[in-house]
Amino acid sequence: MEELRGRALGNLRVRVVIPKDREFKRVAAGELEATEAVEKPESNAERVWYYTKRFLLGVPIPTAMAENERISKFKALALLSSDAISSVAFATEAILINLAAAGSGNLGITLPISLVILFLLLVVATSYRQTIPAYPNGGGSYTVARENLGVLPGLVAAAALMIDYVLNVAVCIAAGVHNIISFFPSLNSYIVPMAIALIVIMMILNLRGLRESGTIFAFPTYFFIVSALLLIIVGLIKAYLFRHQPIIGAFTPAVQSIEPLTIIIVLRAFSTGCTAMTGVEAISNATPVFREPQTRNAAITLTWMACILGVLFLGITLLAMTYGIQANAASNPTVVAQIAMHVYEGPWAFLVPLFLLAVLGILTLSAETSFAGFPRLTALLAQDRFLPTQFSFRGDRLAFSVGIVVLAACACLLILGFGGNTDALINLFAVGVFIAFTLSQAGMVVHWWHLRGQQRGWQRSIIINGVGACTTAIVTLVVATMKFLDGAWIVVLLIPILVVTFVGIRRHYLRFERESTIDLPIHPRDIHHRLIVPIDKLNRASVQSLAYARSVSPHVTAVHIVMDTDKASTLREDWQRWQKRLGDEEETHLLIIDSPYRSLIRPLLAYIDTIHERHPQDTVSIVLPEFVVAHWWQHFLHNQTALRLKAALLFRPGIVVINLPQHLS
Amino acid sequence: MEELRGRALGNLRVRVVIPKDREFKRVAAGELEATEAVEKPESNAERVWYYTKRFLLGVPIPTAMAENERISKFKALALLSSDAISSVAFATEAILINLAAAGSGNLGITLPISLVILFLLLVVATSYRQTIPAYPNGGGSYTVARENLGVLPGLVAAAALMIDYVLNVAVCIAAGVHNIISFFPSLNSYIVPMAIALIVIMMILNLRGLRESGTIFAFPTYFFIVSALLLIIVGLIKAYLFRHQPIIGAFTPAVQSIEPLTIIIVLRAFSTGCTAMTGVEAISNATPVFREPQTRNAAITLTWMACILGVLFLGITLLAMTYGIQANAASNPTVVAQIAMHVYEGPWAFLVPLFLLAVLGILTLSAETSFAGFPRLTALLAQDRFLPTQFSFRGDRLAFSVGIVVLAACACLLILGFGGNTDALINLFAVGVFIAFTLSQAGMVVHWWHLRGQQRGWQRSIIINGVGACTTAIVTLVVATMKFLDGAWIVVLLIPILVVTFVGIRRHYLRFERESTIDLPIHPRDIHHRLIVPIDKLNRASVQSLAYARSVSPHVTAVHIVMDTDKASTLREDWQRWQKRLGDEEETHLLIIDSPYRSLIRPLLAYIDTIHERHPQDTVSIVLPEFVVAHWWQHFLHNQTALRLKAALLFRPGIVVINLPQHLS
Known part of the structure; x- marks a missing residue:
């Protein structure tokens, strides 16, 4: 028998070294490496599938080529802040649409609400600056909450994040399409197909494996920042320096008050305005991609991002108030489009489509951050056995294919379900973001408490994160209450369902690994x-x-x-x-x-x-x-x-x- | 090893005789019989399926109970002639609708056309009487054509028959529903769902395994014959004896001539009128079910059927002419319904719904003959390997389930495709019927030629069948030409497709049986x-x-x-x-x-x-x-x-x- 086995093995070895056989390379005794030749299709049906896939996704990339590139602050700001900065395109509108119920006379309240949101931004950004040095390998809400607060809060954070990633794609793409339609109103009935087509294109690009570090990705962010700053400066100069009479309600008729301006309406407007802060956590999640000194560079970039976001948000809100812009229920045209149309008049009207293009660019890039974040998060969950193993497989192009496809499918379903209505989708948005914020900050408080005495300045850090945690917790409650009936209930319901599913999946896997058997003797x-x-x-x-x-x-x-x-x-x-x-x-x-x-x-x-x-x-x-x-x-x-x-x-x-x-x- | 095998067998035998084991009975050495216990469901899903099936289809019937009952002439006439006799309900209407184009003035041509059809009926019935003694085991067109003319003509006949069975279900059910709607016009928009519901009910009943020999089946035929005779007698007496003025066009406005009465129009009217003859072959197919003397009884029944069909068809046509009935494009109300409404007036109006019920009854029974014939034909084809083996499997209740389901599905598709329009469906009908007639008669000619000298009177038989074959061949050509553009092209196209499929399936099976292998040594x-x-x-x-x-x-x-x-x-x-x-x-x-x-x-x-x-x-x-x-x-x-x-x-x-x-x- 020994001899038989030897022969079998011998045959195998002979086979491997024959040069004609290009399917395997011999690496060591009992170890082969498959070459690209094994991937070749055999039947006709396979060939069609193979070449379609190659055409759409490109040639496969070996695992060894997984990139670990470090990027500069300039690039990082562009790549990591698109999510946060793009919120400018819909946050002001979200506030205005909630105030509309109280009539156009009360739109002056927009400014104080925006200032409160700016203060909140300051608190959250400062709080997240603490996470950067504490988690130099990237401190996502799931990681921080799981490590410091336990598995269950970690899973709640993960569920909230997953929902937010999906909503971010749906909201950004819907808002982007609405901005284009503001300029081409005849396309109005194609909102849903256009949005779905955009999502499918993004899905394919991501399955191809977008190299996010590409310089091309820096362009939309800076293009938008410059366009928006120009709009704000020109608009304010026109209004205040040249005393152009603001044309209130040129695009929309003045709305009569249908209910008095109550505290409820103010809180509801504030709740939707909070969507401006989505994406603030992106930089602290991605500390490892920064060049040395990593934590310092990341912290500086975070500060810059918060400043830019603050300036743009405040600027757009001021312009909306100055020009007496009112939100339309169907976002047609959108608030930013209306502002641009008011500011750029006569010979300067050609700047309107350019600005709207910049808006579409930053919104698409923002959706792209979800396409980067969601598959990574689900892969992490799958590695921890909370999701099916498939989520952790890298596809032909190293991308986590299952996560990308699931994200795109869910976003398409949301777009279909809400008919591509940005304002309706936004109502679901802020809850999840603030749940993740709160859990992350609370996790940091526990983190510092564990390090008390070991690290200098832990008291200062614990206070900053404590304030952050309390503030975001209060905002979470406000948002959840105010927007509950408008759709936040879906998120509030979905999070526990997801958490229970995660736990169930892990339990099944562990039981299967521990107890499954084939009912045969082992000899x-x-x-x-x-x-x-x-x-x-x-x-x-x-x-x-x-x-x-x-x-x-x-x-x-x-x-x-x-x-x-x-x-x-x-x-x-x-x-x-x-x-x-x-x-x-x-x-x-x-x-x-x-x-x-x-x-x-x-x-x-x-x-x-x-x-x-x-x-x-x-x-x-x-x-x-x-x-x-x-x-x-x-x-x-x-x-x-x-x-x-x-x-x-x-x-x-x-x-x-x-x-x-x-x-x- | 011998001893090991002995033990294995021994164990098996011990198991079988243990009384607790009710799943098998020992029949002989190496032969067990499964009891009903093996059919018991195990999982919950299986249990649901099992009991749903039991509820709809009833308890399973053992193969040994397959019936071979012989029936009397009285019952046989009812069971086997419903298909032919039911044609009365739509054949006259089919002629009238084709003549309508020539204006209401020319409807007098209906009578001569009907007389030609009656003559044709005489020829075909006489011709089929020859088949009865020649094929005492049942001489369907497929059997006769295949045995005498060869495989290909046999398959053409089979394909034509299959199409006719499907069309018969669709036409009969659609016509039946239209008759009901003539009395309840408000149901007009439910024609398609009603027809499909009726087909599904018939499918379930047939999967249960209808015992067609049941006396209950004799009722609709005689009820219709009596009702129709009553209608004809009352109608003619009213019109001619009491000189009631016929009310021409009371239900429909007089139609102006839109084209002159050409030979084409007459031939088209004749072509659709030929649908009156569908089902004439049923008795000669079913000779084995007759009591002894089989062939004599079958021949007598065939003659009776032809006479009844002739009388009813002529009577209805006469009434339609007498009362100046015109066909409506949407069969609303149908011609027979209009006649009944004219004949039964005043206090006798209650007879109208009764007559329409009789029409629905005979039409449903006629569809039932398709549900009996189609599965038998496909089972025969499957046994000859021209159709997938599944067609030859008997279900729980001994019915050929696959054939029944396929028939019902095709009929439903036809109803859907033609929107339940009887007149449109009828255009497809006659071609297949006459192709089958022609092939069957031509087969009989060859049959007698082979028997020349051996059998007395073969010359007479060959002449009768020869005349039959020639006449039906001419009619086939006329019908196919006249109705080609109206839908007959579908049938003309479908027959060769079906034949090629039959041949392909058989070729695959034979090749697989002859050549398939497992690539293992046989020792x-x-x-x-x-x-x-x-x-x-x-x-x-x-x-x-x-x-x-x-x-x-x-x-x-x-x-x-x-x-x-x-x-x-x-x-x-x-x-x-x-x-x-x-x-x-x-x-x-x-x-x-x-x-x-x-x-x-x-x-x-x-x-x-x-x-x-x-x-x-x-x-x-x-x-x-x-x-x-x-x-x-x-x-x-x-x-x-x-x-x-x-x-x-x-x-x-x-x-x-x-x-x-x-x-x-």
Whole structure:
């Protein structure tokens, strides 16, 4: 036996070194490396799929090429702050639309609300600056909350983040499409298809594996920052320096108050305005991508981002108030589009589409941050067994394909469900963001408490994060309460459902890994075979099946279920003649089972079960032919009994199924 | 070994006689009979399916109870002539609607056309009387044409018949629904759903296995015959004896001539009128069900049927002319409904719904003859290998379930496709009927020619069938030409498609039976095993898989595809430790394959193929675990690698797949 094994191994080695065989390279004894040749398609259908995939996704990238590039502050600011800065495009509108109920006379309240949000931004940004040095490897809310507060808060943060990533894609793409439509109102009925097309294109690009560090990605952010600053400066100069009369309500009729300006309305406006802060955490999550000195560079970039966000948000809000802009229910045209149309008039009107293009650019890039973040988060969860393993597989181009596809699918469903209405989607948005903020800051408080005495200045840090945690917790409550009926209930309901799912999945995996078994002895010598070969008639295929069974063990029973008595008697005669021709050595017992109700599967299953019960110590294997057909339609011609039997046996523990492929030579 | 086999058989016998085991009865040595106990469901899902099926279809019937009842002429007339007699309900209308184009003035041509059709009926019926003594076991068009003219004409007849059966269901049910709607015009928009509901109910009843010999089936036919005769007699007496002024065009406005009465219009009217003759062949197909003297009884019944059909058709046509009835494009109300409304007036109006009920009854019964004929024909074709074997399986209730379901599905599609419009469907109808008539009669001519000299009166028979064949051939040409653009092209196109399909299916089956093979030696001693066990990590399940493989042969290679290098080195260490613990006897070689493009299936397939190519004389078997999950959603949690590998191996000849069920204990 030793010699046989040696030969087998020897053969293998000989095979590997033959130069014609380009499918494998020998790496070491007992170790091969597959080359790209193994990926080549074989059948026509496979070829179509292969080349379509290649065309859409590009050539596969080996694992070894996974990038670990470090980037400069300039680039990092562009890449990591698009999410936060893009909020400017819809946050002011979100406030205005909530105030509209109180009539256009009260829109002056917009400014104080915006100032409160700016203060909140200051608190959160300062708080997140603490996370950067504490988690130089990236401190996402899931990581920080899980490490410091425990698994459950970590999962709540993860669920909130997942929902936010999906909402971010839906909101950004919907808002981007609305801005384009503000300029081309005739496209108004194509909002949903346009948004879905954009999401699908982004999905394909991300499956190709976008190299986010590409300089091209810095462009939309700076283009938007410059365009928005120009708009703000020109707009304010026009209004205050040249005293152009602001044209209030030129695009929308003045709205009469339908309810008094209550504290509720102010809080609701504030709640939606808080969406301006989505994405503030991005930089602290991504500390590892910064050049040395990492933490310092990350902290500086965070400060810059908060400043830019603050200036733009305040500027757009001021312009909206100055020009008396009111939000339209269907975002047609959007608030920023209205501002641009007011500011750039006459010969300067050509700047309007340029500005709207910049808005679309930053919104798309913001959606792209979700396409980067969501698959990473789900891969992390999958590695921790909270999600199906598939989420942690890298595709051909190193991207986490399953996460990308799931994100795109969920965002498309949201767009469809809400008819591409940005304002409706925004109502769901802020809750999740602030839950993640709160858990992350609270986690940091615990973090500093654990380090008390070991690290200088822990008291200062704990106070900053404590203030951050309390503030964001209060905002979370306000947002959840104010927007509950408008859609936040969906998020509030979805988070526990997701958490329960995560826990259930992990429990299943752990149980399966610990307890699953095949019901066979673990030593070959303890296995006593007993084989059952269902046969229809005595032909070449059934003789070969029987030979295979006999080569495993002499305990073989051929079973024929009678569907047709003539066929059964023919089989019996054929069988006796055939057995006589064979030697005693190959004699096999034939069992004929009459099936008065003409069912084939049931009597066979009952017989298999009986044998299994009678001989629990034996390993029962069923030998079944599997038809290998050349064309799909030929499947209909073979009555699939083997397939149905296999499906039935799938749910029966302890029965081994041996498939012999039967085909046309 | 002899002794081992003896024991295995012995055990089996012991099991069978244990009284607790009610699943099998021992019939003879090596022969068991399954009892109803094996049919009992096991899982909840199965239980739901089982009891739903029981509720809809009733308890299963053993094969032994297949009926062979003989019936009297009185019953046979009712059962076998409903198809022909029911044509009365739509044939006159079909003629009138074609003449309408020539204006209401020319409707007098209806009578001569009807007389020609009556003459045709005489010829065909006489011709079919010849078939009865020649084919006492039932001479369907397929049988007669195939036996006498060859396989191809037989298949053409079969295809034409199949199409006719489907059309008959669609036309009868649509016409029946239209008659009901003539009385309840408010249901007009529910024609299609009502027709489909009726077809589904008939399908379920037929799957239950209708005992057509039931006396209840005689009722609708006689009820209709009596009602129709009453209508004709009352109508004629009213019109001619009491000289009631016929009210021409009371229901429909007089139609102006839009084209002159050309020969084309007359031929078109004649072509649709020929649908009156569908079903004339039913009796000669069913000779075996008659009591002795079979052929005499069958011939007498055929004559009676032709007479009744002739009288009713002529009567209805006369009434339509007398009362100046015109056909409405949407059959609302139908011609027979209009006649009834004219004849039964005042206090006698209650007879109208009764008559319409009789029409619905006979039409439904006529559709039922399709439900009896189509599955029998397809079962016959399946037995001859021209259709998938499934068509020849008898279901729980002895019915040919697949044929019944296919018929119902096709009829529903037709109803949907034509919006339930009887007149449009009728245009497709007559071609197939007359093709089958022609082939059947021509077959009979050949039949008599073969018997020349052996049988007295063969000359007379050959002349009768020759005249029949020529007449029906001419009618076929006329109908196909006249109705080609109106829909007959569908049938003309479909028949060759069906025939080619039949031939293709048979060719595939014969080739598969003759040539299919499993690529294994036919003697156990010639099989040299070589087993490959893909493993992910070293756990209980993989150890058991390896043990199974080793119990078959010592030539076992465990293969690990590297997706994660840490996991691979852990496996390598675990493996070495485990191999040391085991004796030399169980040593197994582990091969590690790096997959730089992270694909799992492809490198494994490439390796399996290489082994298979290197050792073509060996039998390569792959041992794969199959996850047995308790809930369907758990399928998503196991990454289905085994399943994908199996799907890929399905198209590779010569590789055996051994599935070990892995499950939670």
